[in-house]
Amino acid sequence: MSSEATPNAAQTALRTAAIMLLFTLLFTAAMAYTYHATRPAIEASREQEQMRLVDEVxxxxxxxxxxxxxxxxxxxxxxxxxxxxxxxxxxxxxxxxxxxxxxxxxxxxxxxxxxxxxxxxxxxxxxxxxxxxxxxxxxxxxxxxxxxxxxxxxxxxxxxxxxxxxxxxxxxxxxxxxxxxxxxxxxxxxxxxxxxxxxxxxxxxxxxxxxxxxxxxxxx
Known part of the structure; x- marks a missing residue:
């Protein structure tokens, strides 16, 4: 019974590692997409704030x-x-x-x-x-x-x-x-x-x- 348990444990560990790797890749891709999607709006907001201050002086x-x-x-x-x-x-x-x-x-x-x-x-x-x-x-x-x-x-x-x-x-x-x-x-x-x-x-x-x-x- 112990000979069967060892392969199963190894398979479970590999499956868990694969799931975590996939999750990490998906999370990284989502973060990269969000960054590139929101960057223009962030830059525009930063420039608006700069111009607001410039207009005051x-x-x-x-x-x-x-x-x-x-x-x-x-x-x-x-x-x-x-x-x-x-x-x-x-x-x-x-x-x-x-x-x-x-x-x-x-x-x-x-x-x-x-x-x-x-x-x-x-x-x-x-x-x-x-x-x-x-x-x-x-x-x-x-x-x-x-x-x-x-x-x-x-x-x-x-x-x-x-x-x-x-x-x-x-x-x-x-x-x-x-x-x-x-x-x-x-x-x-x-x-x-x-x-x-x-x-x-x-x-x-x-x-x-x-x-x-x-x-x-x-x-x-």
Whole structure:
């Protein structure tokens, strides 16, 4: 009886392994199909979110090129805090440079890193700034994010529009600058202001190279 049991056990094990292999192959195929089927929708959603943010910092009527396709890649860039590099988008109108839209990071927020999106015109003036990620204290330092700012008519972040690359423009009034801040949350305002200032200075210095580089190219 034991001689019959051994082959049966082996057959059962092989059959179980075959079923599991088939299940794995079918699951992998289903996942691959789902990925390829949903990828266009995911990409479209990502681009819509990017353009929503861009529209908040740069008026759509100010440029006429396909902005998300007109970009250059930059590597490790300390001034705007891009440790891992990023894309810098170029806005143009009738082929002429209008503005740069770029990411920046304030590493010294009260609760850590503050991620920003900054638009800078060819004249060196800020078109707009938005906070895209932060961990600042709710109800205190999170007013830097217009979605959390209780003043919807004049959000704190709006004061950056039109500022030029002057040292006083990036410092809170408490530090001798012209940047307004909310009582009890100076650190958040200072971190954002200085990060925008560093980004503005870098963009102004690198502007010609950034605008002239071929779309999709990588700069050192």
């Amino acid at each position: 740069l008026p759509p009527a100010s440029y006429d090129n396909a902005l998300l396709e007109d970009y250059v890649l930059v590597g490790h860039t300390p001034p705007p805090g891009l440790d891992k590099g990023a894309r810098v988008w170029r806005a143009r109108r009738a082929g002429e440079p209008v503005a740069l839209v770029m990411e920046a990071v304030a590493p010294d927020g009260y609760a850590g890193r503050i991620a920003l999106l900054v638009a800078l015109g060819v004249d060196g003036r800020v078109s707009g700034v938005r906070v895209t990620a932060h961990k600042e204290t709710p109800g205190l330092g999170d007013y830097i994010d217009p979605r959390k700012d209780r003043d919807k008519h004049a959000p704190w972040i709006a004061q950056f529009a039109g500022r030029s690359n002057e040292a006083a423009h990036w410092l809170p009034t408490k530090d001798g600058g012209t940047l307004a801040y909310r009582s009890g949350a100076t650190i958040s305002a200072r971190a954002v202001g200085q990060a925008v200032g560093r980004a503005a200075g870098w963009a102004q210095a690198q502007g010609p190279q950034l605008y002239q580089a071929p779309a999709g190219s990588r700069l050192p």
